[in-house]
Amino acid sequence: MIDEKQLVEYCISNKDGALDELYRRYAPKLFGICIRYGKNQQEAEDILHDGFIRILKYLKEFRHEGSFEGWLRRIMLNTAINYYKKNTKYFADVDIGNVGDSDVFNNSVLDALSLNELLDVIKSLPDGYRLVFNLYVVEGYKHKEIAEILGISESTSKSQLMKARKALKKILLNGNFDLSLGKS
Numbered sequence: 405m406i407d408e409k410q411l412v413e414y415c416i417s418n419k420d421g422a423l424d425e426l427y428r429r430y431a432p433k434l435f436g437i438c439i440r441y442g443k444n445q446q447e448a449e450d451i452l453h454d455g456f457i458r459i460l461k462y463l464k465e466f467r468h469e470g471s472f473e474g475w476l477r478r479i480m481l482n483t484a485i486n487y488y489k490k491n492t493k494y495f496a497d498v499d500i501g502n503v504g505d506s507d508v509f510n511n512s513v514l515d516a517l518s519l520n521e522l523l524d525v526i527k528s529l530p531d532g533y534r535l536v537f538n539l540y541v542v543e544g545y546k547h548k549e550i551a552e553i554l555g556i557s558e559s560t561s562k563s564q565l566m567k568a569r570k571a572l573k574k575i576l577l578n579g580n581f582d583l584s585l586g587k588s
Contacts, residue, residue, distance in 0.1 A: 408472045416464050427456065430473065434480045440538050441484035443527060455483035481543065485553060488535055525575055533568035540565050 406414065406425070414422035435452050442448030459479050466475055526534060539545045539553070540561070547561040554561070 409468055412463060412466060412468070412472065415460070423460070430476055431456070433473070434476060437477060437480045438484060439523065440526070440542060441488065441535065443531070451484045451487050452480070454487060455480040458483055485535070488531065489554070525572065528575065529568055529571055532564050533571060536561050536564035537568040537572075
């Protein structure tokens, strides 16, 4: 098995099988990002495809400083965000003062769900809620960073997160979702 640095160099020089090896090694991990941001399997696959095109386009710019997988993940995340921006006309800019308080989830409800079931529930959220929720909760970005990434105000990021949490709480506590369809 070739190491990461050799794989990058082989891909840049178009060595036979190198691109297949890159895809085989990293696509499953990167698809996890895509599935969190895509509305469904098809959209996630589109994001993965677009992301790999960007990876190949910028591969020669990777300087082998830091984690290659981290670099790949960042490109895939940016691709998912760009995909969302391109396919969404706007975010509603809402004053956070108009949003109600958010309660904490009942952990017993969350404990009863598998990871895939929880992902399905998150995918059922409206696009803006899902995107901000993933960036804040899963990726660990702060509201200021999310606002810059998405071109929205900080208060919109906060309100989208609060609304996402409220919607998730309602879905989970009321049990009004069909996990086989991934929709509420």
